[in-house]
Amino acid sequence: MTASELKYYTIAELAALIGAKEISPVEVTEACLNRIDWHEDRVRAWVAVDGDAALAAARRAEQEIAAGSGRGPLHGIPYGAKDIIHIAGVPTTGGSKVDPDFVPAESATVIDRLTAAGAILLGKTTTTEFAFWGGAPATRNPWNLEHTPGGSSSGSAAAVAASMALFALGTQTIGSLLRPAAYNGLTCLKATYGRVSRYGVIPAAWSLDHIGAFTRTAADAALVLETIAGRDARDPSSLPGSVPSYSRFLDMAVKDTVVGIPTTFFQPEEPAIAVAMEDAYRALTELGVRLRPVELPACWDEAAAALAVVMRAEAAAYHQDKFAAAPDKFGPYIREQLRIGCLTSAVDYLRAQRIRTFFRDEMLRLFRSVDVIVTPTTPTLAPLGFNTGSPAFNGPFTNAGLPAITVPIGFDGLTGLPIGMQIAGPPLDEELLLALAHSYQKITDWHDRRPKL
Amino acid sequence: MIKPPADILAPEHRLDPIRYSADGVSSEQLEKFLIEITLIRACPLAADIEPNAHTKGIPSHDRV
Numbered sequence: 163m164t165a166s167e168l169k170y171y172t173i174a175e176l177a178a179l180i181g182a183k184e185i186s187p188v189e190v191t192e193a194c195l196n197r198i199d200w201h202e203d204r205v206r207a208w209v210a211v212d213g214d215a216a217l218a219a220a221r222r223a224e225q226e227i228a229a230g231s232g233r234g235p236l237h238g239i240p241y242g243a244k245d246i247i248h249i250a251g252v253p254t255t256g257g258s259k260v261d262p263d264f265v266p267a268e269s270a271t272v273i274d275r276l277t278a279a280g281a282i283l284l285g286k287t288t289t290t291e292f293a294f295w296g297g298a299p300a301t302r303n304p305w306n307l308e309h310t311p312g313g314s315s316s317g318s319a320a321a322v323a324a325s326m327a328l329f330a331l332g333t334q335t336i337g338s339l340l341r342p343a344a345y346n347g348l349t350c351l352k353a354t355y356g357r358v359s360r361y362g363v364i365p366a367a368w369s370l371d372h373i374g375a376f377t378r379t380a381a382d383a384a385l386v387l388e389t390i391a392g393r394d395a396r397d398p399s400s401l402p403g404s405v406p407s408y409s410r411f412l413d414m415a416v417k418d419t420v421v422g423i424p425t426t427f428f429q430p431e432e433p434a435i436a437v438a439m440e441d442a443y444r445a446l447t448e449l450g451v452r453l454r455p456v457e458l459p460a461c462w463d464e465a466a467a468a469l470a471v472v473m474r475a476e477a478a479a480y481h482q483d484k485f486a487a488a489p490d491k492f493g494p495y496i497r498e499q500l501r502i503g504c505l506t507s508a509v510d511y512l513r514a515q516r517i518r519t520f521f522r523d524e525m526l527r528l529f530r531s532v533d534v535i536v537t538p539t540t541p542t543l544a545p546l547g548f549n550t551g552s553p554a555f556n557g558p559f560t561n562a563g564l565p566a567i568t569v570p571i572g573f574d575g576l577t578g579l580p581i582g583m584q585i586a587g588p589p590l591d592e593e594l595l596l597a598l599a600h601s602y603q604k605i606t607d608w609h610d611r612r613p614k615l
Numbered sequence: 616m617i618k619p620p621a622d623i624l625a626p627e628h629r630l631d632p633i634r635y636s637a638d639g640v641s642s643e644q645l646e647k648f649l650i651e652i653t654l655i656r657a658c659p660l661a662a663d664i665e666p667n668a669h670t671k672g673i674p675s676h677d678r679v
């Protein structure tokens with residue numbers, strides 16, 4: 163396999179070829195490393211790449227598969243991880259200068275689970291400082307290098323879009339998975355709060371943080387989620403219960419699914435997004451779903467305010483000691499946000515959490531009349547420059563802990579930038595989101611497009 | 616830190632202690648925060664929503 167050919171493959175396709183011994187994990191890993199060599203100077207997606215370690219892991223995978231000891235569909239598949247996720251023995255900076263020499267002694271649970279599944283870690287990808295607002299890295303959008311890939315999971319999204327990795331882990335506290343996924347023409351599922359362990363991941367705000375993976379397709383998203391999801395004794399917020407084999411639900415019937423279209427708030431600011439959404443609604447109708455307008459909860463603005471108050475307060479609590487000792491080591495934007503977080507009273511914080519509970523209950527009530535809600539993933543295309551864009555359309559679902567997936571639904575003719583559609587559902591209904599996304603991708607080809615780098 | 620004058624602590628100025636403690640925060644970010652605090656303080660909440668009510672369902676947010 164050449165590095166040029168690699169970009170057209172999905173995880174599912176490579177897994178079949180690797181399992182049939184028609185291609186080696188070493189070839190796939192070398193192709194990824196070659197693509198990093200070719201494009202990293204322009205895309206700047208990586209904090210660190212350990213090619214030697216990746217190739218050594220790939221050779222072990224090759225030997226195990228040759229010996230008939232394959233570990234499943236991620237065995238021999240190269241991936242990247244956002245630089246707030248601990249990897250034993252590898253420096254983890256969180257995109258900050260606060261603790262540049264920190265080297266975790268153990269890996270995050272998600273890394274352990276991917277290692278057990280035989281996935282090949284290529285390296286760490288860029289993030290905004292501590293996955294917070296502001297402090298954007300120099301990473302560029304592979305579809306148009308003048309534009310941001312979004313954030314905070316900037317490097318993970320750009321690396322997958324540039325086919326430097328088959329998937330990459332990121333995190334979302336407001337919109338840091340779905341927004342960069344949409345900006346980069348990718349598919350990304352943020353599962354229900356607690357579905358994926360956060361153990362070993364630097365918190366941005368622990369009652370809002372979610373972990374997910376950037377992939378090309380819904381089928382690939384299912385493969386990664388079923389590997390990383392599940393109860394973890396080291397993360398008390400992780401949800402109990404068995405993890406479904408999500409891949410088995412991809413082809414379940416979606417006909418007669420009731421799709422709620424919000425009548426307010428989710429109005430895109432750019433005509434290209436509105437046009438792409440109209441086309442996407444038509445495609446969904448072809449699948450036999452029923453579209454129905456829905457009214458959003460009355461406490462919408464208060465819930466958004468509660469999210470912001472909670473996020474700053476929790477970040478300020480987490481960084482309190484280091485911030486007090488050396489505030490100037492923090493970048494100017496997060497420094498200001500942490501100062502505001504320190505001003506939040508306990509009473510206001512708890513009221514904000516109560517509003518979030520009320521909001522979540524109102525959202526659950528909404529799902530009594532519809533199965534899913536569909537919206538544009540972002541109000542705009544990826545902005546020019548380094549502003550990582552607005553997470554406004556993703557925040558409500560993160561705030562309520564609800565699962566949401568984005569799929570590419572078109573491109574802007576002028577800039578060449580991708581457009582995404584967000585599908586959100588009730589807690590633990592990831593199967594339906596994946597099935598809808600997969601069904602949509604069976605009748606469209608937006609996910610097959612690749613940037614010209 | 617600048618100390619707020621006594622009259623600023625009157626009930627009608629209850630956000631001003633925050634304003635006078637906000638060293639190093641831009642006026643734009645401070646105003647944004649004050650609007651958020653005003654919104655959450657003004658939001659009517661049912662009496663039966665306890666701070667830990669979210670432990671009763673999925674997902675839970677209360678692991679503080």
